Amino acid sequence: MTLAPETLLRRLFDIGLAASRPSAALLAPHMPASPRGRLMVLGAGKAGATMAAAVDELTADWPMRPEGLVIVPYGHGLETRHIRVVEAAHPVPDEAGRRASAALIDLARGLGPDDLLLALISGGGSALAAAPVAGVPLDDKRAVTRALLASGAPIGAMNTVRRHLSAIKGGRLAAAAAPARVVTLAISDVAGDDPATIASGPTVPDPTTLADAGRVLADWGITPPDSVARALADPANETPKPGDPVFDQARYHMIATPMLALEAAAAEAARLGLTPLVLGDRIEGEAREVARVMAGMALSARAHGQPVRAPAVLLSGGETTVTVRGDGRGGRNVEFLLALALALGGAPGIHALAADTDGIDGAEPVAGAIIGPDTLSRCRALGLDPAEMLARNDAHTLFARLDTRIVTGATRTNVNDFRAILVM
Structure with a gap:
């Protein structure tokens, strides 16, 4: 596997998106x-x-x-x-x-x-x-x-x-x-x-x-x-x-279905030499709470080889929710990622992507974003306070400043959220 983590994660997302996009071949059997x-x-x-x-x-x-x-x-x-x-x-x-x-x-x-x-x-x-x-x-x-x-x-x-x-x-x-x-x-x-x-x-x-x-x-x-x-x-x-x-x-x-996208991404991950672990296609709950749970899984995988041994990718779908508390520009996928970055605390070797397969996260024409071990340090170098921005539901502003947003345009499909956490 020679791809940069960001490139690899984006490839998995694009593969999942392609598998769920309507076509004559997809409709014909039905x-x-x-x-x-x-x-x-x-x-x-x-x-x-x-x-x-x-x-x-x-x-x-x-x-x-x-x-x-x-x-x-x-x-x-x-x-x-x-x-x-x-x-x-x-x-x-x-x-x-x-x-x-x-x-x-x-x-x-x-x-x-x-x-x-x-x-x-x-x-x-x-x-x-x-x-x-x-x-x-x-x-x-x-x-x-x-x-x-x-x-x-x-x-x-x-x-x-x-x-x-x-x-x-x-x-x-x-x-x-x-x-x-x-x-x-x-x-x-x-x-x-x-x-x-x-x-x-x-x-x-x-x-x-x-x-x-x-x-x-x-x-x-x-x-x-x-x-x-x-x-x-x-x-x-x-x-x-x-x-x-x-x-x-x-x-x-x-x-x-969402599982179709996850299975396609898992097959590509295996081809690239990663061990894929599909956590499920129906994960719900507050985005920041789901992020804390998944951060714990990723840290355990890197430290102990459980629930999967690195190099691996944790794949999941579903639809988290955001209870709006602040006046920022947010969406459930970028809120998940910001909370995940805070929970990981800059841990080495862990990168993640979260995006909505319709290309729109919240009300922004942005599908989602990518984080890595340097996300928090880059925020602070720009004078941004990640915890304060999470409290204000302002993750879109943060990832725009970092220039790590995923912009797809209208995908003309929708199989809900796609999340991939890469553990090196």
Whole structure:
């Protein structure tokens, strides 16, 4: 192994990213047969445009051309042959998302028993498919979204609320399309790859209830606007549940997952002479707390050869959370790295990368960053106080000053966080 640590870590990230990026080859094994009637392609998420382009390619010889609409974040669009791509805001929804979501519902409602709805679902779809239930203004839904994002609530809890405030999520898109056949192709960005959580499950039954959504807000200390409180108390806003006949013609296929990216990176690490240890693809919790645990594992590996003997790389995925305490520029991956650097205390031979596979960590167009044994000393040479910047959630500012950020641009996929800790 002759690569510099930073180059090696970036290679592992790029390999994992490539394995999870949608393509015709990735979608082909899961494509349904051509329908007798219309082929309607509807979707939302960060991978929507690349998935739509792959569907265009795969259906080039079908007797029925695809039609439809996918919603993607600003900057994630692509030119497609037949399927319209609309850009909207993420993670807080905007009017463009609301209008596009209303169009999704109208297109689904126009389908009949001979038609096929091909749903392209990926991470980010919860915010992008933003059509609120009746009686909830978009601004009130935006306020609840902001409060949930700042609270530190895990994605599953957030999506419990989102499903019950949406005209699309929680199985409602499939209900709108009935009696058409529904086939979902999904890319997972959530721990455990739960279909009801990916983009808040627009084509699958919702196992949660209105009461569950209310409890999430109470548990995280969020007082909702009056319109939201009324919506969560209205039985008409309950979502379709397991066993509902609207799902009789629905099928669901997971085409890419966080584990797929980790396994690809592990194979490359082994090829380079490292021992890979995949810690899991569903690690959750406060970013700085997860960092302290992983620092302990890395230090143990270097000192004792446990849980793995160096040279090695500890790989993990999932989605940590950040409880916003300060006024800085932060994201969960850079917060993890800053906390990790502090916990390692400049220990020699340990380097790490953490990045979001969608290319955006927090609200910054930056995927993540890289740290090494000199990170803390370089901070102090620049007059930066790493502990104080962590307290203010200001990790993006710190890594910008160090010039160790990872900038990918729009990756047009999303299989959640990717973390690699190299132990030499």
